[in-house]
Amino acid sequence: xxxxxxxxxxxxxxxxxxxxxxxxxxxxxxxxxxxxxxxxxxxxxxxxxxxxxxxxxxxxxxxxxxxxxxxxxxxxxxxxxxxxxxxxxxxxxxxxxxxxxxxxxxxxxxxxxxxxxxxxxxxxxxxxxxxxxxxxxxxxxxxxxxxxxxxxxxxxxxxxxxxxxxxxxxxxxxxxxxxxxxxxxxxxxxxxxxxxxxxxxxxxxxxxxxxxxxxxxxxxxxxxxxxxxxxxxxxxxxxxxxxx
Amino acid sequence: xxxxxxxxxxxxxxxxxxxxxxxxxxxxxxxxxxxxxxxxxxxxxxxxxxxxxxxxxxxxxxxxxxxxxxxxxxxxxxxxxxxxxxxxxxxxxxxxxxxxxxxxxxxxxxxxxxxxxxxxxxxxxxxxxxxxxxxxxxxxxxxxxxxxxxxxxxxxxxxxxxxxxxxxxxxxxxxxxxxxxxxxxxxxxxxxxxxxxxxxxxxxxxxxxxxxxxxxxxxxxxxxxxxxxxxxxxxxxxxxxxxxxxxxxxxxxxxxxxxxxxxxxxxxxxxxxxxxxxxxxxxxxxxxxxxxxx
Numbered sequence: 001x002x003x004x005x006x007x008x009x010x011x012x013x014x015x016x017x018x019x020x021x022x023x024x025x026x027x028x029x030x031x032x033x034x035x036x037x038x039x040x041x042x043x044x045x046x047x048x049x050x051x052x053x054x055x056x057x058x059x060x061x062x063x064x065x066x067x068x069x070x071x072x073x074x075x076x077x078x079x080x081x082x083x084x085x086x087x088x089x090x091x092x093x094x095x096x097x098x099x100x101x102x103x104x105x106x107x108x109x110x111x112x113x114x115x116x117x118x119x120x121x122x123x124x125x126x127x128x129x130x131x132x133x134x135x136x137x138x139x140x141x142x143x144x145x146x147x148x149x150x151x152x153x154x155x156x157x158x159x160x161x162x163x164x165x166x167x168x169x170x171x172x173x174x175x176x177x178x179x180x181x182x183x184x185x186x187x188x189x190x191x192x193x194x195x196x197x198x199x200x201x202x203x204x205x206x207x208x209x210x211x212x213x214x215x216x217x218x219x220x221x222x223x224x225x226x227x228x229x230x231x232x233x234x235x236x237x238x239x240x241x242x243x244x
Numbered sequence: 245x246x247x248x249x250x251x252x253x254x255x256x257x258x259x260x261x262x263x264x265x266x267x268x269x270x271x272x273x274x275x276x277x278x279x280x281x282x283x284x285x286x287x288x289x290x291x292x293x294x295x296x297x298x299x300x301x302x303x304x305x306x307x308x309x310x311x312x313x314x315x316x317x318x319x320x321x322x323x324x325x326x327x328x329x330x331x332x333x334x335x336x337x338x339x340x341x342x343x344x345x346x347x348x349x350x351x352x353x354x355x356x357x358x359x360x361x362x363x364x365x366x367x368x369x370x371x372x373x374x375x376x377x378x379x380x381x382x383x384x385x386x387x388x389x390x391x392x393x394x395x396x397x398x399x400x401x402x403x404x405x406x407x408x409x410x411x412x413x414x415x416x417x418x419x420x421x422x423x424x425x426x427x428x429x430x431x432x433x434x435x436x437x438x439x440x441x442x443x444x445x446x447x448x449x450x451x452x453x454x455x456x457x458x459x460x461x462x463x464x465x466x467x468x469x470x471x472x473x474x475x476x477x478x479x480x481x482x483x484x485x486x487x488x489x490x491x492x493x494x495x496x497x498x499x500x501x502x503x504x505x506x507x508x509x510x511x512x513x514x515x516x517x518x519x520x521x522x523x524x525x526x527x528x529x530x531x532x533x534x535x536x537x538x
Contacts, residue, residue, distance in 0.1 A: 009350035016347060017336040082334030086395070089298055089330055090351045091323030243302055243319060 003095060010092055010100035018074060018104075036061060040182075051125050056208035057181040059116045063140070064147050064201050065172045066112070067105040071151030072168035075101060080161035094242040098152065102233065105148030106141055113140040113208070120212060127214040135217045139207040142225040146200040149232030156239035181205045200228050248312030249273050250403045250434040251297060255306030257458075258292055266292040267458035268305065274403075279425070279435040281449035283442075283524060289458040290438045291331055294407045297436070298328050311402065324353060327401035329392045329409050331438075335380045342367070342376040345394055352399035359398075366394040370424060386417035393424060404428060404435045410444060422448060442521040452520070454527045462527055469523050477501045478522055482512040492525075494518060 040054025078084040087097060113136050120126035128136060154171055158164025179201035180188060188196055196202050203224040210217050257268035267289035274280050282290050295301040297308055299319035308315040315322045336344055345366060349359025367373050370390045375383065380391065389409065396404060406425070410418045418441075425448060429435055439445055445452055446466060453463040464472065475494035479501045483490050495501040501515055 005350070009347070013336065013347045013351070016343060017338045019338070082330075082332045083336060085300075085330035086333040086335070086392075087351070088300060089323060089326070089328035089333070090348060090395075091320045092351050093320055243300060243316075 003093075006093060006096035007099045007103070010087075010096050011103055014074065014100060014104060018070075034058070048125065052209060052212045054182070055116070055120055055125060056205055056212055059113060059208050060143075060181050060201055060205045061176050063109050063112050063143055063204065065176055067108055067144060067147035068151045068154075068168055068172045068175075070108060071101050071105050071148045072155045072164065074104070075152055075155035076158065076161055076164040076168070079155065079158075080164070088242065094237075094240060098237055098240055101152055102145055102148035105151065106144035109140040109144030109147070110137060113137070113143075113211075117211070126212040128211055129214050132211050132214045136208075136211040139204065139211055139217065139222070139225070142222065142229055143200065143204040143207070146204070146225055146229035146232055149229055149236050150200060153232055153236035153239060156236050156241075175199050175201050179205070197224075198228070200225060200232075203228065248309070250276055250311055251436065252309040253293070253297070253306065254308075256293065256296060256303045256308060257305035258296060258301060259304045265458055267296075267455070270306070270455075270458075270460045272453065272460060272463070274434055274436060276434055277429070277432050278450040279429050279437060279448055281445040281452045282436065282438045282455055283440075283445055283452060283520075284438075284455035285528060288455045290455055291407055292458075293455070294331075294405060294436070294438060298326060298330075298405060299323060324399070325402050327396035327399065327404045329389075329396050329406045331407040331411075333392060335388055335391055337379075337381040339380055340376070341372055341378055341380065341383070341391055344380060344391060345398060348395055348398060354399055362398050362400060366397050369397065369427070370394040371420060386413050389413060389417070389421065393421065397428070402434065404433050406435065406437045408438050408440065410439065410441065418444070442519065442524060446520050454524065456528055466520065469520070470518065473518060473523050473526065475518050475522070478516050478518050479504060479510075480514045480516070481510060482514060484512045487512070492522070494522060494526075 037055055037058040040058060041051055044050030044054055078087065114133070117126055117128055117133065117136050121128065126132075150171070151168065154167045155164050158167060178188075178192065179196055179199040181201050185193055185196055185202065203221045206218050206221040207225060209215075210221075251272070251274040253270050253272040256270040256272075258266040259268075260266065270289075270293060272280075282293070284290050292301065296303050297310070297315065299315050299322050302316055310322045311325055313322070339347065342363070345363050346359060349356075349363065354362060367376055370393050372387075372390055372394055375387060375390075378387075380388065383391070393409065396406070404425075409425075410421055413421065422444070425435065425437070429448075437445075437448065449466065451463060451465055452469060454461050462469065462472070470476075473494070475496060477495045477498050477500070479493045479495065481490045481492075482488065493501075493504060495504065498515075505513060505515075
C-alpha cells in the first residue's frame with residue numbers, strides 16, 4: 001500500500017472513532033471563541049479594527065486549544081490505554097500514524113477558519129476576498145500542523161497518561177493566556193517575551209488578523225508559524241517510539 | 245509460502261540500559277503448523293520474547309528470523325506475516341464491531357474485496373455475527389477478546405502470536421476461543437501462545453517451553469516432559485479443616501504412593517496422575533517433594 005493510502009486508512013479509522021469526540025471538540029473550538037468574540041464585540045464597540053482584533057484572537061484561541069486537546073488526548077489514549085499496541089502489530093507505519101494525527105489537527109483548523117471567515121464576512125466584519133480565503137487556508141494549514149505537532153510532542157513525551165493529560169491542559173490554557181493574542185507582545189514583561197515568541201499562538205493571531213482584514217499575510221508570522229510547525233513535528237516524530 | 249521455519253530465535257537476549265536482563269540466550273525454532281506454548285511465571289520474560297518476535301523490542305543480543313528473514317531488518321514486512329494479540333491491546337471503543345474490522349482491512353494491506361471476504365469469514369469464525377452492529381464500548385471482556393482474535397485473523401496470516409489470549413475469560417468463552425485456535429492450527433497456521441493456564445497448554449500445545457528468569461529452561465512435547473519428570477503419581481496432603489493443599493509428593497508408581505500414605509498415616513489426601521502443573525512447579529523449584537523410587 002502506498003504511504004498516502006496508508007495514512008488515509010489511519011485517518012479514516014480515527015475519523016470514525018473520534019467522530020463524537022471530534023464533534024465535542026469542534027463545539028468547544030467554536031463555543032469558547034464565540035463567547036470570547038461576543039465579549040470582544042461588546043468591548044470593541046463600533047471600531048471595525050478592534051472587532052477584527054478580537055475575532056482573530058478568538059479564532060486563534062479555539063484553533064489552538066481545540067487542536068492541542070484533539071491530538072494530545074488521542075495520542076495519550078493510544079499510548080497508555082493499549083490502542084497503539086494494536087496499531088503497531090497491524091502493522092501501521094510510524095509515518096502513517098503520525099501524519100494522520102497531524103492531518104486531523106489541520107482539518108479541524110481548516111474547518112474552523114473557513115466557517116469563521118464565512119460568518120464574519122456575513123456580519124460585515126471580515127473582508128477576505130478570494131485571495132484572503134486562500135491565505136486563510138494557508139494560515140490554517142500552518143497553524144494546524146504547528147498545534148498538532150505541539151500536542152503530539154506533549155503526548156509522546158509524557159511519562160504516563162495523567163502527566164500527559166495535565167501537560168496538555170496546562171499548555172493549552174497557559175499558551176492561551178500568556179501568548180499575545182488579545183494584547184501586544186510589548187505588554188508582557190521583557191523576560192517573558194522570548195517564551196512568547198516560541199508559542200505558535202503568537203504567530204497565528206497576526207496571520208488571522210491579516211486574513212480577516214483582507215490585508216497581505218505577514219511573511220514573518222507565516223515563516224515563524226511554518227518554522228515552529230517543522231520544529232515541533234520534528235521533535236515529536238523523534239519522541240514517537242515505534243520500536244524500542 | 246517460505247520453506248524456512250516460521251520463527252527462529254538464536255541466542256536472543258534483552259538487557260535494559262540499567263543492566264537488568266529481561267531474557268538471555270533464548271534458542272527456539274518453531275516448526276510450520278505447530279502450536280507452541282510458552283509457560284512461565286509473571287516477569288519471567290514471556291512477553292519480552294513476544295515483543296522481540298513481533299519487532300516491537302529490538303534484541304540486544306542474538307537474532308530472530310521470521311519466515312527465513314531477519315525480523316528486525318524490515319519490521320513492517322515481518323508484522324504483515326503475523327497475526328498478533330498483544331497482551332495489553334485495546335480496541336477503538338467508539339466503533340461498531342463490523343466497522344472496526346472493516347477499517348482495519350486497509351491497515352493490514354487488504355483490498356476492499358479481500359476485506360469484505362475476510363470480514364465475513366472472521367465474523368463467522370469468531371462468532372461475532374450477532375454483535376456486528378454493537379459498539380465496542382458495550383461489549384463484555386470475552387466479546388472484546390473475540391474482536392481482538394478476529395483482528396489477528398483478518399489478514400489470514402501464516403503465523404499467530406497470542407499473548408495470554410484467554411486471561412480473564414469465563415470457562416465458556418475460553419473454550420470457544422480454544423476451538424478457534426484449534427481450527428486455525430488445523431488450517432496449517434503456526435501458533436505461538438503464552439498462558440498461565442496449564443489445562444489450556446495441555447489441551448492445545450504440540451510443544452511446550454518453560455521460561456524462567458529470562459531463560460528457556462525446558463522444551464518438549466507433553467509426553468516427553470512427563471517422561472523427563474520420571475514420576476507418574478501425585479499425592480496431595482490436604483488440610484483436614486478446609487481441604488486446602490498443604491504439600492504435594494510425586495512417585496514413580498501407585499504402590500509407592502500407597503506405602504507413603506500408610507507410613508505417614510495420612511487421613512486427608514488426594515491421589516492423582518501427575519500433571520503439567522507438577523512439571524511447571526518442579527521446574528520453577530517450588531511446592532513439590534519427590535520420593536525416591538528405591
